[in-house]
Amino acid sequence: NAGVTQTPKFRVLKTGQSMTLLCAQDMNHEYMYWYRQDPGMGLRLIHYSVGEGTTAKGEVPDGYNVSRLKKQNFLLGLESAAPSQTSVYFCASTAVVDVHEQYFGPGTRLTVT
Amino acid sequence: DAKTTQPPSMDCAEGRAANLPCNHSTISGNEYVYWYRQIHSQGPQYIIHGLKNNETNEMASLIITEDRKSSTLILPHATLRDTAVYYCIVTVMAAGNKLTFGGGTRVLVKP
Numbered sequence: 001n002a003g004v005t006q007t008p009k010f011r012v013l014k015t016g017q018s019m020t021l022l023c024a025q026d027m028n029h030e031y032m033y034w035y036r037q038d039p040g041m042g043l044r045l046i047h048y049s050v051g052e053g054t055t056a057k058g059e060v061p062d063g064y065n066v067s068r069l070k071k072q073n074f075l076l077g078l079e080s081a082a083p084s085q086t087s088v089y090f091c092a093s094t095a096v097v098d099v100h101e102q103y104f105g106p107g108t109r110l111t112v113t
Numbered sequence: 114d115a116k117t118t119q120p121p122s123m124d125c126a127e128g129r130a131a132n133l134p135c136n137h138s139t140i141s142g143n144e145y146v147y148w149y150r151q152i153h154s155q156g157p158q159y160i161i162h163g164l165k166n167n168e169t170n171e172m173a174s175l176i177i178t179e180d181r182k183s184s185t186l187i188l189p190h191a192t193l194r195d196t197a198v199y200y201c202i203v204t205v206m207a208a209g210n211k212l213t214f215g216g217g218t219r220v221l222v223k224p
Contacts (some may be wrong), residue, residue: 004156031209042200042214043157050209058211090156099210100145104156 001026004105006091008036012111013081021108023091031094032074033058033102034066036087043090049074081112117201122219125195131188133218135201138182144205146177147212148186150197157200157214160186190220 007022025033030051035043035058045058048064055066063085065077074093078085088109092102118136125131137146148160161168161175162182168175174187188195200217204210 010182033211035214042216043212043213046212048211049211056209060215088154092156094210099206100147100162101159102157102210102212104158106156107154 003027004091004093004103006089006105006108008108009106010109011045012113014113015082017081018077018079019081019110020078021089021091021110023074023076023105024094025072025091025093025103027093027095027103028071029093029103030071030096031099032068033092033094034064034074034076035090035092036060036085037090037107040088046076046089069080082108083112086110088113117203117215119199119201119215119218121216122221124221124223125188125191127193127222127224128190131191131195131220131222132200133186133188133220134183135186136183137201137203140181140203141205144176144203146181146184147202147204148173148175149202149214150191150195151200151213151217152194152197153178160199170193191220193224196220198220 004025033048034046037043049068052071091105094102147162149157151157163175177184199219
Protein backbone atom coordinates (compact mmCIF):
# COMPACT_ATOMS: atom_id res chain seq x y z
CA ASN A 1 0.00 0.00 0.00
CA ALA A 2 1.23 3.48 -0.86
CA GLY A 3 -0.92 4.93 1.94
CA VAL A 4 -1.70 8.62 1.47
CA THR A 5 0.00 10.38 -1.41
CA GLN A 6 -0.05 14.05 -2.34
CA THR A 7 0.61 15.77 -5.65
CA PRO A 8 2.58 17.97 -6.20
CA LYS A 9 5.28 18.02 -3.51
CA PHE A 10 6.27 21.62 -4.17
CA ARG A 11 4.67 24.51 -6.04
CA VAL A 12 5.28 28.22 -6.46
CA LEU A 13 2.33 30.36 -7.54
CA LYS A 14 1.93 34.00 -8.32
CA THR A 15 -0.80 35.95 -6.57
CA GLY A 16 -4.12 35.42 -8.32
CA GLN A 17 -3.21 32.11 -9.94
CA SER A 18 -5.23 29.00 -9.30
CA MET A 19 -4.22 25.42 -8.63
CA THR A 20 -5.49 22.10 -7.38
CA LEU A 21 -3.78 19.85 -4.86
CA LEU A 22 -4.53 16.16 -5.17
CA CYS A 23 -4.70 13.71 -2.29
CA ALA A 24 -5.08 10.01 -2.96
CA GLN A 25 -5.38 7.09 -0.54
CA ASP A 26 -5.44 3.39 -1.31
CA MET A 27 -6.72 2.17 2.06
CA ASN A 28 -10.45 2.46 1.25
CA HIS A 29 -10.86 5.06 4.00
CA GLU A 30 -14.16 6.87 4.32
CA TYR A 31 -12.93 10.06 5.97
CA MET A 32 -10.45 12.46 4.39
CA TYR A 33 -9.03 15.79 5.56
CA TRP A 34 -7.05 18.78 4.37
CA TYR A 35 -4.87 20.68 6.87
CA ARG A 36 -2.48 23.57 6.53
CA GLN A 37 0.59 24.20 8.67
CA ASP A 38 2.25 27.58 8.91
CA PRO A 39 5.83 27.89 10.18
CA GLY A 40 6.20 27.07 13.87
CA MET A 41 2.53 26.28 14.31
CA GLY A 42 0.32 23.25 14.59
CA LEU A 43 -1.92 21.98 11.82
CA ARG A 44 -5.27 23.65 11.16
CA LEU A 45 -8.18 21.89 9.47
CA ILE A 46 -9.33 23.46 6.20
CA HIS A 47 -12.04 21.07 4.94
CA TYR A 48 -12.93 17.47 5.49
CA SER A 49 -15.12 14.76 3.97
CA VAL A 50 -16.96 11.89 5.65
CA GLY A 51 -17.72 10.13 2.40
CA GLU A 52 -17.78 10.25 -1.38
CA GLY A 53 -19.73 13.27 -2.58
CA THR A 54 -19.75 15.01 0.81
CA THR A 55 -17.56 17.80 2.16
CA ALA A 56 -17.63 20.09 5.18
CA LYS A 57 -15.81 23.18 6.40
CA GLY A 58 -13.10 23.01 8.99
CA GLU A 59 -11.44 25.72 11.05
CA VAL A 60 -9.96 27.80 8.18
CA PRO A 61 -11.99 27.17 4.99
CA ASP A 62 -11.93 30.65 3.41
CA GLY A 63 -10.16 30.84 0.06
CA TYR A 64 -10.33 27.09 -0.54
CA ASN A 65 -12.74 24.70 -2.20
CA VAL A 66 -12.75 20.90 -2.13
CA SER A 67 -14.30 18.01 -3.97
CA ARG A 68 -14.61 14.29 -3.26
CA LEU A 69 -15.94 12.76 -6.46
CA LYS A 70 -14.21 9.43 -5.84
CA LYS A 71 -13.76 7.76 -2.49
CA GLN A 72 -10.00 7.51 -2.86
CA ASN A 73 -9.38 11.13 -3.92
CA PHE A 74 -9.80 14.45 -2.15
CA LEU A 75 -9.00 17.60 -4.11
CA LEU A 76 -8.15 21.00 -2.61
CA GLY A 77 -8.52 24.01 -4.88
CA LEU A 78 -7.22 27.54 -4.60
CA GLU A 79 -9.17 29.73 -7.02
CA SER A 80 -7.14 32.92 -6.57
CA ALA A 81 -3.99 32.33 -4.55
CA ALA A 82 -2.86 34.90 -1.98
CA PRO A 83 0.48 35.22 -0.15
CA SER A 84 -1.37 34.34 3.09
CA GLN A 85 -1.93 30.86 1.64
CA THR A 86 1.81 30.17 1.63
CA SER A 87 1.97 27.08 3.80
CA VAL A 88 2.54 23.36 3.92
CA TYR A 89 -0.61 21.41 3.13
CA PHE A 90 -1.22 17.97 4.58
CA CYS A 91 -3.87 15.50 3.61
CA ALA A 92 -5.04 12.73 5.91
CA SER A 93 -7.49 9.87 5.88
CA THR A 94 -9.06 7.49 8.35
CA ALA A 95 -11.35 4.50 8.35
CA VAL A 96 -14.72 4.44 10.06
CA VAL A 97 -13.86 1.10 11.65
CA ASP A 98 -10.66 2.55 13.15
CA VAL A 99 -11.56 6.19 13.36
CA HIS A 100 -9.03 7.00 16.05
CA GLU A 101 -5.99 6.90 13.78
CA GLN A 102 -5.51 9.42 10.99
CA TYR A 103 -2.94 8.62 8.32
CA PHE A 104 -1.13 11.64 6.93
CA GLY A 105 0.47 12.27 3.58
CA PRO A 106 3.96 13.74 3.12
CA GLY A 107 2.72 17.27 2.48
CA THR A 108 2.74 19.86 -0.31
CA ARG A 109 4.88 22.94 0.20
CA LEU A 110 3.16 25.90 -1.49
CA THR A 111 4.64 29.36 -1.88
CA VAL A 112 2.57 32.24 -3.20
CA THR A 113 4.56 35.28 -4.32
CA ASP B 114 -12.97 20.53 22.13
CA ALA B 115 -11.10 20.93 25.38
CA LYS B 116 -7.96 23.07 25.33
CA THR B 117 -4.63 21.39 26.02
CA THR B 118 -1.47 22.83 27.54
CA GLN B 119 1.96 21.36 26.85
CA PRO B 120 5.47 22.57 27.65
CA PRO B 121 6.99 24.10 24.50
CA SER B 122 10.14 22.03 24.62
CA MET B 123 12.07 19.39 26.53
CA ASP B 124 15.28 17.43 26.22
CA CYS B 125 15.73 13.75 26.84
CA ALA B 126 18.77 11.49 27.03
CA GLU B 127 18.98 8.66 24.53
CA GLY B 128 18.01 5.35 26.10
CA ARG B 129 16.12 6.96 28.94
CA ALA B 130 12.36 7.25 29.31
CA ALA B 131 10.77 10.45 28.06
CA ASN B 132 7.73 11.65 29.99
CA LEU B 133 5.65 14.23 28.14
CA PRO B 134 2.95 15.99 30.18
CA CYS B 135 -0.32 17.43 28.93
CA ASN B 136 -2.95 19.37 30.86
CA HIS B 137 -6.58 19.24 29.74
CA SER B 138 -8.48 20.47 32.78
CA THR B 139 -11.70 21.24 30.85
CA ILE B 140 -12.00 17.79 29.28
CA SER B 141 -15.53 16.43 29.13
CA GLY B 142 -16.63 12.86 29.71
CA ASN B 143 -16.88 11.85 26.06
CA GLU B 144 -13.58 13.36 24.90
CA TYR B 145 -10.62 11.19 24.02
CA VAL B 146 -6.95 12.06 24.54
CA TYR B 147 -4.80 11.56 21.44
CA TRP B 148 -1.07 11.86 20.90
CA TYR B 149 0.51 12.45 17.52
CA ARG B 150 4.08 13.36 16.63
CA GLN B 151 5.62 15.15 13.70
CA ILE B 152 9.18 14.40 12.74
CA HIS B 153 10.83 17.28 10.92
CA SER B 154 8.63 18.45 8.01
CA GLN B 155 6.89 15.08 7.67
CA GLY B 156 3.19 14.43 8.08
CA PRO B 157 2.05 13.78 11.66
CA GLN B 158 2.08 10.21 12.91
CA TYR B 159 -0.48 8.70 15.28
CA ILE B 160 1.01 7.37 18.52
CA ILE B 161 -1.74 6.40 20.94
CA HIS B 162 -5.12 7.40 22.34
CA GLY B 163 -7.20 6.79 25.44
CA LEU B 164 -10.47 7.67 27.14
CA LYS B 165 -10.16 6.77 30.83
CA ASN B 166 -7.80 3.87 31.21
CA ASN B 167 -4.06 3.79 30.77
CA GLU B 168 -3.01 2.46 27.38
CA THR B 169 0.14 0.89 25.98
CA ASN B 170 1.19 -0.05 22.48
CA GLU B 171 4.45 -0.78 20.72
CA MET B 172 5.38 2.89 20.56
CA ALA B 173 4.41 4.36 23.91
CA SER B 174 2.31 4.34 27.04
CA LEU B 175 -0.42 6.79 27.93
CA ILE B 176 -1.16 7.52 31.56
CA ILE B 177 -4.41 9.42 32.26
CA THR B 178 -5.07 10.73 35.75
CA GLU B 179 -8.17 9.53 37.53
CA ASP B 180 -9.89 12.92 37.18
CA ARG B 181 -8.83 12.97 33.49
CA LYS B 182 -7.55 16.52 33.79
CA SER B 183 -4.03 15.62 32.71
CA SER B 184 -2.11 12.88 31.00
CA THR B 185 1.45 11.78 30.34
CA LEU B 186 2.89 10.18 27.24
CA ILE B 187 5.79 7.89 28.04
CA LEU B 188 8.38 6.87 25.46
CA PRO B 189 10.08 4.02 27.37
CA HIS B 190 13.50 4.08 25.72
CA ALA B 191 13.99 7.25 23.70
CA THR B 192 16.12 7.06 20.57
CA LEU B 193 17.48 9.82 18.36
CA ARG B 194 14.69 9.04 15.90
CA ASP B 195 12.15 10.08 18.53
CA THR B 196 13.23 13.71 18.14
CA ALA B 197 10.00 15.40 17.01
CA VAL B 198 7.16 17.70 17.96
CA TYR B 199 4.59 15.84 20.04
CA TYR B 200 0.96 16.95 20.01
CA CYS B 201 -1.59 16.21 22.71
CA ILE B 202 -5.13 16.53 21.33
CA VAL B 203 -8.46 16.21 23.08
CA THR B 204 -11.58 15.73 21.01
CA VAL B 205 -14.93 14.02 20.78
CA MET B 206 -15.12 11.03 18.49
CA ALA B 207 -17.90 12.58 16.44
CA ALA B 208 -18.63 12.33 12.74
CA GLY B 209 -15.41 13.18 10.97
CA ASN B 210 -13.33 12.90 14.14
CA LYS B 211 -11.70 16.26 13.53
CA LEU B 212 -8.39 16.96 15.25
CA THR B 213 -7.24 20.34 16.57
CA PHE B 214 -3.47 20.66 16.81
CA GLY B 215 -1.94 23.10 19.28
CA GLY B 216 1.69 24.10 19.55
CA GLY B 217 2.92 20.77 20.87
CA THR B 218 6.13 19.93 22.72
CA ARG B 219 9.39 19.94 20.80
CA VAL B 220 11.36 16.97 22.10
CA LEU B 221 15.08 16.74 21.47
CA VAL B 222 16.69 13.39 22.22
CA LYS B 223 20.39 13.83 22.91
CA PRO B 224 23.11 11.18 22.69
